[in-house]
Amino acid sequence: MSELLRVTNLAVRLPTGVRGEIEAVKDVSLSVRRGERVGIVGESGSGKSVTGRSIAGLLPASPRVKVTGSIEFDGQELVGAGPRAWQKIRASKVGMIFQDPLTFLNPVMRIGRQVEESIPAGRARSREVNAEVLEFLSLAGLDNVAGLAQRFPHELSGGMRQRVLIAIAIAKRPELIVADEPTTALDATVQQRVLRTLDETVSELGTSLILISHDLAVVASMTDRIYVMYGGRVVESGPTTDVLNSPQHPYTQVLLRSVRSLTDDGVELYSIPPSFRAWLEDQPSASAFDEEAAWPVNATSGKGGSPDAA
Numbered sequence: 001m002s003e004l005l006r007v008t009n010l011a012v013r014l015p016t017g018v019r020g021e022i023e024a025v026k027d028v029s030l031s032v033r034r035g036e037r038v039g040i041v042g043e044s045g046s047g048k049s050v051t052g053r054s055i056a057g058l059l060p061a062s063p064r065v066k067v068t069g070s071i072e073f074d075g076q077e078l079v080g081a082g083p084r085a086w087q088k089i090r091a092s093k094v095g096m097i098f099q100d101p102l103t104f105l106n107p108v109m110r111i112g113r114q115v116e117e118s119i120p121a122g123r124a125r126s127r128e129v130n131a132e133v134l135e136f137l138s139l140a141g142l143d144n145v146a147g148l149a150q151r152f153p154h155e156l157s158g159g160m161r162q163r164v165l166i167a168i169a170i171a172k173r174p175e176l177i178v179a180d181e182p183t184t185a186l187d188a189t190v191q192q193r194v195l196r197t198l199d200e201t202v203s204e205l206g207t208s209l210i211l212i213s214h215d216l217a218v219v220a221s222m223t224d225r226i227y228v229m230y231g232g233r234v235v236e237s238g239p240t241t242d243v244l245n246s247p248q249h250p251y252t253q254v255l256l257r258s259v260r261s262l263t264d265d266g267v268e269l270y271s272i273p274p275s276f277r278a279w280l281e282d283q284p285s286a287s288a289f290d291e292e293a294a295w296p297v298n299a300t301s302g303k304g305g306s307p308d309a310a
């Protein structure tokens with residue numbers, strides 16, 4: 001698999017208030033190969049969304065937003081790229097799926113038209129467009145697509161709207177989809193169905209995926225590799241099974257323990273490897289993360305060492 005995306009030493013400063021600023025992302029490096037699924041996991045405020053939005057060119061448009069480092073997409077440097085270059089990338093190379101479809105969907109435009117607008121212009125002229133729109137809606141796991149295409153976003157359920165976002169994202173035939181908490185707003189069963197659809201769709205199209213979630217179970221079930229973020233930094237990365245079986249960073253260990261508390265609440269886990277379950281069984285219940293003791297460890301999993309030794 002050749003490399004599609006390489007992010008190196010990415011730092012993002014965002015304005016807060018009149019003069020203040022926050023360094024939301026600090027020195028993040030990551031990579032995605034063609035067809036690979038990569039997870040970014042971490043608690044709220046850890047910098048996952050800002051990282052994802054940087055990659056999709058969707059940070060707030062303000063001269064006070066400062067991005068440094070490098071985002072190389074298919075050999076093209078995007079940090080410092082002009083609006084036209086970004087527009088091109090977003091139109092056909094990178095699709096983004098957000099947590100809240102209603103903020104993304106146009107409330108007064110029919111669903112079919114919104115999918116159609118996402119089809120790159122070169123392909124969008126023929127009579128086949130309508131058929132293509134229906135095909136993308138079906139691919140995203142929706143039924144009765146002809147009728148659905150005529151409906152407006154508020155007429156659909158949350159799960160259906162999220163599938164429409166998947167259809168819009170794949171209609172561009174992007175090389176990469178960045179899905180930011182795509183199922184967080186949905187209840188557990190709908191969440192699983194939408195995740196399965198996303199999983200099947202990217203597999204069918206061979207699209208690379210960056211899946212962003214605070215929920216380690218969601219990311220574990222769908223990705224080949226994981227980056228764990230804390231405080232704007234990547235604190236641990238590695239193949240998903242290695243990170244789950246042998247978490248090196250204390251923060252990752254706390255995240256893993258919190259997955260167990262989800263199971264305690266009766267929430268279904270996705271496909272957690274049995275060895276990970278065994279590790280969880282040996283852990284004390286979720287405890288506070290001792291930041292001072294953990295910092296500034298920057299661990300790469302899968303290079304030996306037991307979780308207890310970290």
Ligand SMILES: Nc1ncnc2c1ncn2[C@@H]1O[C@H](COP(=O)(O)OP(=O)(O)OP(=O)(O)O)[C@@H](O)[C@H]1O
Nearest residue numbers: 014015022024043044045046047048049050051060
């Ligand atoms: N538009 C913005 N303007 C100013 N600060 C922002 C903006 N967006 C995010 N931040 C700040 O940047 C930091 C990282 O936020 P980010 O949204 O990337 O975190 P996250 O890990 O995705 O969390 P969540 O899951 O809650 O979105 C946070 O401190 C957040 O408050």
